[in-house]
Amino acid sequence: MILRAAQLSEIYERLDAHFGPQNWWPAHTPFEVLVGAVLTQNTNWQNVKKAIARLREAGLLTFERLSSLPEAELAEYIRASGYYNLKARRLKNLLQMIDTTYGGNLDGLLGEPTNVARQALLEVSGIGPETADSILLYAGKHPIFVVDTYTYRILHRHQLIPEECDYQTIQDLFMDHLEHDAALFNQYHALLVLTAKEFCKKSVALCEQCPLQNV
DNA sequence: CACCAGGCAAGTA
């Protein structure tokens, strides 16, 4: 039950042929990626879209406007995304770090070497590996592979990884055997999300129609 | 009604 290097390319080729180019993340600006990355934690993207829309309508999708918004008010704007009190706090923690360490300049954070920026993000309470890597890849175009529950579920359903397999192990599988290219990692992760949503739901797997059968 | 959705941190023993 181990994933072979050649299978990573095979999986990518099949999914890319099936779904085509995706050009993720669905956001207008790097700052919007940052916000969305926190709001989508364990949450349906449909709910996140509602919350992002509320912030956009209020003109709050900038570092300065969101930083000056009281936490309690921010929580109300993002209510539809669920865990809204928790996420308001986490966003504030993140903005605070960018303010104190990078003078409120998101590009300052994203312009750091990947490992430095990743460490800075992980030190923020509420930012874990997936959120950090999503920000690095999709807001900063850093060549780092984003692992999520979909990635795990698809690989495990196809018996390519064991049930006990942590984030770093899965990320290393991809990064040890693929070219470190942001555009490739972007597309690969987007393809895995689409595949999970269409063919590999938690309670139902439509393996007969899945492009990955018999990999 | 039950279950699910692009996590993470804090508490417990």
Added chain:
DNA sequence: TACTTGCATGGT
């Protein structure tokens, strides 16, 4: 260290 719990809305 290993396991459990809290956080919460909205769609199916």
